[in-house]
Amino acid sequence: MYITITPQKLGKNYSQSAADFVGYLEKENEAKTEEKMEHFFNQYHDGIPANEVVREIDINTAKLKKTEPKFYSITVSPSKYELNKLQNNSEDLKKYTRELMKDYVRSFNREINGRPVNIDDLKYYAKIEHKRTYKGTDWQVKENQPYATKILNLKNEIRNIERGHIQGRIDRKKEQIAQLEKQVPHQQNGKRIVQGMPKAGNQSHIHIIVSRKDASNSFSLSPGSKYKASEVTMNGKLVKRGFNRDQFFENAEKTFDKTFGYQRNFVHTYKGRKEFIKDPKAYFTSLNKLPTPERVLAFKMIKETGFSVPSIPTNKAQLALKIFKGLRKGVDIARKSSSIEI
Known part of the structure; x- marks a missing residue:
């Protein structure tokens, strides 16, 4: 489960209207019949x-x-393992969203008129999407890039030969391109993975737009607060403030697991990702202590994330060293995926 919370920003200022973002989220409905469209929903x-x-x-x-x-x-992006537990992607994710937003509001250390904030204080709208495309930041695209650059250079050379600007054999250039296309490390359905290509498989995920102000338009509820859950005296009154990010992410996982009977592997836990970022050695130790079936699945999940994990180590020390090196390459990805982006 990967969850990010971001403010919509343009340059130095924040978006003054939700129109562009909502328009972006409507893109999947283009050319669809009414019964196949995904519409916005809220708590009720x-x-x-x-x-x-x-x-x-x-x-x-x-x-x-x-x-x-x-x-x-x-943005809430369940893993393929989590999605496999769902019976109906749209309806199940809609159900989960409504439970998730209860976790979200409970993570605020705020009161409104002397009472804790509750789900009715939120103004939010959500939408389910079922498609994703590869971005330039995806590891598959980045690892394919050296090959893409060589292919592009060869195609430019072919055009220059055709125009008479340079000498060369076009057939030889085309053979080199074909060879590079076969050597490219990441392909999908026999084609080189490039930026903008639709991702295969179940890509269902959730987009939620939540207002900074509460439903009464009177109180600010910011998940980007620089304060952790705390209390401070202001004008002689005790005021609660802050948003507990750890609590939100941990409860989001627990809610999914409880709702759909999902057995979460350590690799896909918020606790595990935090441990990986803060202390890779402790993370590896935790992996090694897992029961054999769970440990095997854990290493499979790590490979799918893009980390290079050796399959035939000569000894445990070598395995640990190689895994640490592979894991460290993904620290930025893990940090981005396991924390609120502000």
């Missing part, structure tokens, strides 16, 4: 029109400055 209603989402988010920004986020985007 389905089938919410896009223009209503824009209107409700845009009017809920009282006293917010241009330098403050008007809304946050929460």
Whole structure:
């Protein structure tokens, strides 16, 4: 489960309207029949029109400055293992979203009129998407890039030969291109993986737009608060503040596991990712202590993330060293995937 929370920002200022973001989320509905479209929903209603989402988010920004986020985007990306536990992707993910947002609101150390904030204080809209495309930051695209550069150079040379700008054999250049296409490390359905290519398999995920202000447009609820859950005295009154990020991520996993009866592997836990970032040695020790079937699955999951894990080590020390080197290459990815992006 990978969850990110980001404010929508353009340059130095934050987006003043949700229109562009909502329009982006509507892209999958293009050329679809009505019964196949995915519509926005919130805690209590389905089938919410896009223009209503824009209107409700845009009017809920009282006293917010241009330098403050008007809304946050929460992206929830279940792993293929988690998705395999679902019976109906759309309906199950919608059910999970509504439980997840209860975890989200409980992570605020805030009170409204003397009571803890609750789900009815949130103004949010969510949408399920089923497609993803490869980005330039994906490890498959990055590892394919040296081959892509050589192929592009060869194609440019062919064009220059055809135009008479340089001498050379076009057939030889085409043979070199064909050879490079076979050697490229990452392919999908026999084709080189490139930026913009749709990803194969089940890619269902959730996009949530949540207003910075509460439903009454009176109180600020910022998951990007620099304060952890704490209390401070202001004007002689004790004020609660902050957002408990660790609590939110941990409860998000527990809620999914409880809702769908999912047995989570250590590699796919928030606790495991945090341990990996802070102390790779402790992380490896934890992996080694797993029961054999779970440990085998853990290393399979690590490989799928893009880490290079040797399959035939000569001894445990060598295995540990090689794994550490592979894991360290993915620290930035892990950190990005396991923390709120602000």
